Amino acid sequence: MVELQGRFARKGGRALGVTASLIGFLVLVEICSGIIQGYYIPLVPDIVKHLGIHDADFNWFEASQLLLTAIVVPIMAKLGDMYGHKRILLIATVFTAIGSWALVAADSFWVFLGAWAIQGFFSVWLPLEIALIFDRGRRTGSAAGDTRRAAGLLVVALELGAILGALGGGRIFEALGGDVPTTLAIPAIAVTLVFFVILFGVRESEPLPEKRTLxxxxxxxxxxxxxxxxxxxxxxxxxxxxxxxxxxxxxxxxxxFWPFGRYELKQKDPAIDLRLMRQSRMWPVQLTAGLVGISVLGAQVPLSTYAGTPRENGYGLGLPAGQLSLLIGAYLISMIIGAILFPIVSKRATPRIALIASAISVAVGYLLLIPFHLEVWEVVMCMMIAGVGSGALVGALPAAAAAAAPPGRTGIASALTSTSKTIGGSFSSAIFGIVLIGGAATTVTAGASSLAGYMTVWAVCGLSAAVAVVLLLFVPKLSFSDAPEGGAPDDGASEGGAPAEAAPAEAAPEGDTPADAR
CATH class of the missing domain: 1.10.287 (Helix Hairpins)
Known part of the structure; x- marks a missing residue:
């Protein structure tokens, strides 16, 4: 018994060391990522005036960044699998810094457009961080558990950074006397400092011995x-x-995608391993990422506009900008709560059940908005329910994809959840924009959208999350849990068809008894 306790103590100590030694630095990276995503929001009207453009033109900045990130994230992640995740993380940070500093100097629409797109390289940070954490955890036999806990902490850091950015952007602008270029230098400085955090604080992942090709x-x-x-x-x-x-x-x-798929299936080292993607522990995760992107990326602007809609329309909350920021802050705090709860629920139940519960939370939160949307407390309650699930899924999905991938594929697997989420967000942004504009002519106040349009948005978000719940039911019960040799008991069978649970205990290295497989 003493020996057994010692083995678990050694294992727990190593797992804690893995998390603590690496996460401290990556937390700073994700705080910076959150600052980037939140800092510019209160500055949009002033940036528009500074560039001499129309409000609607700002949509092109967002579209260009979404387009570039959807393309470069899988490529950069694949390069990370091949040449080292820290090395590619540094390169992505350099590009992000270039884009951030270019925003400071930009004085025209086209220069700002290019700089905003290049800054989008920060989107690859989280997938590469997940791969780094998983690689470190694999050496202790607790990769999946470590990655879930670490991903939760990274999402907490991300949302805290977003809150700091959103609260600080406007105040710094006022403190600097309305100087737009100087105000925009703050995120650029933060990204530059993060480069050195990664350079000196993060250890490189271990490359695989076999030769890889791009x-x-x-x-x-x-x-x-x-x-x-x-x-x-x-x-x-x-x-x-x-x-x-x-x-x-x-x-x-x-x-x-048809000729792309046929070509990929013929490659020894494909860009996207479609055979891996079609496994039951992987394809539901990737599709869920796209469905979650509909609400996480597409529903935030409709939420803000609904909260600011005057009550004389018979709906809307009529909140001024200051109170609106409190509503958004409550949503972000609920995402932090979800990110913290996910690894706890995963440990007490299974990661699969935690994923399903998170998707249910998103579905319930948005569907409840359909009958409960006339009072501030109702909207806050619904958004916090949805936010708990969203916060859990933001970090859990790339971590789950990494756990389901074999060595050398963790970066690209986790990155594809980001690409799927981006495509889902692009789809929902386009559809929601059309739906909300379509009923504007029937409203009392100019520029307001119809209640039917908002209900459509909430219904799409809720039903897409409900579809994700169904998809996750196809995931094998023990998926994403720690397994001997870093293998996954995910599909209930090994490659040869034998049940994974029947693998002999001797396959696990001494001290690496799986603790999270339940």
């Missing part, structure tokens, strides 16, 4: 398809569903 043709085909789909969705949002030609690039992008 499937350039596969990535070119993938990039073209993603560009056609996300670009077409942006045009759809700007021109409306009745404009027939905007559907052409979307259709071409979808059709293009």
């Amino acid at each position: 499937d350039l043709t596969g990535f070119v085909l993938l990039s073209i398809n993603i560009a056609l789909i996300t670009g077409g969705l942006s045009l759809l949002r700007l021109n409306g569903v009745e404009t027939w030609w905007v559907w052409i690039p979307i259709a071409l992008g979808i059709i293009g």
Whole structure:
């Protein structure tokens, strides 16, 4: 008994060391990521005036960044699997810093557009961090458990950074006397400092001995398809569903995945391992990421506009900007709570059950908005319910994908959840924009959207999360749990068809008894 306790103590100590030694530095990286995502929001009106453009033109900045990140994230993650995740994380940080400093100097629409897009390289930070953590945890036999706990902490850091950025952006702008370029230098300084945090504080992942190749043709085909789909969705949002030609690039992008798939299946080291993607512990996770992106990325602007809609329309909360920021802050805090709770629920139940519970939370939160939306407390309650699930899934999905991937594929697997989420967000942004504009003519106050439009948004978010619940039911019961030799008992069977649970205990190295497989 003493010996057994000693083995578990050694294991727990090593797992804690893995998390503590690496997470401290990566937390700073995610705080910076949150600052980037929150800092510019209160500055949008002043940036528009500074550049001499219209409010609607700012949509092009967001569209360009979504397009670039959807393309570069899987490529950078694959390079991380090949050459080291820290090395590619540093390169991504350099590009992010270049884009951030270019925003400071930008004085025209086109320069700002290019700089904003380049800054989007920060989107690859989280997938690469997940891969780094999983690689470190694999050496102790507790990769899946360590990664879940670490991912939760990273999401907490991300949301705290977003809160700091959103609260600090406007105040710093006022303190600097309304100087836009100087105000925009703050995120650039933060990114620059983060480069040195990574350089000196993060240890490189261990490369695999076999020779890897970059499937350039596969990535070119993938990039073209993603560009056609996300670009077409942006045009759809700007021109409306009745404009027939905007559907052409979307259709071409979808059709293009057929020759892409046939080509990839013939490659020894493909850009996207489709055989891995079609496994039951992987495809539900990737599809869930896209469905979650609908609400996480697409529903925030409708929430803000609904909260600010004057009550004389018969709906809306009529909140001023200051109180609106409190509503958004409550949502972000609920995401932090979800990120903290997810590894706890995973340990007490299973990661699969925790994922399903998180998706249910998102579905319930948005569907409850349909009957409960007239009072501030009702909206806050619903958004906090949805926020708990969203916060859990933001970190849990890339961690789950990494746990389901074999060695050498963790970076690209976790990155694809980001790409799926981006595509889902692009789709929902386009559809929601059209739906909300469509009923504006029936409202009392100018510029307001119809209640039916908002209900449609909430219904789409809730039902998409409900579909994710169904998809996650197809995941094998013990997926994403720690297993001997870093293998996964996920599909209930090994490659040869034998049940994974029947693997002999001797397969695990001494002291590496799986603690999280339940």
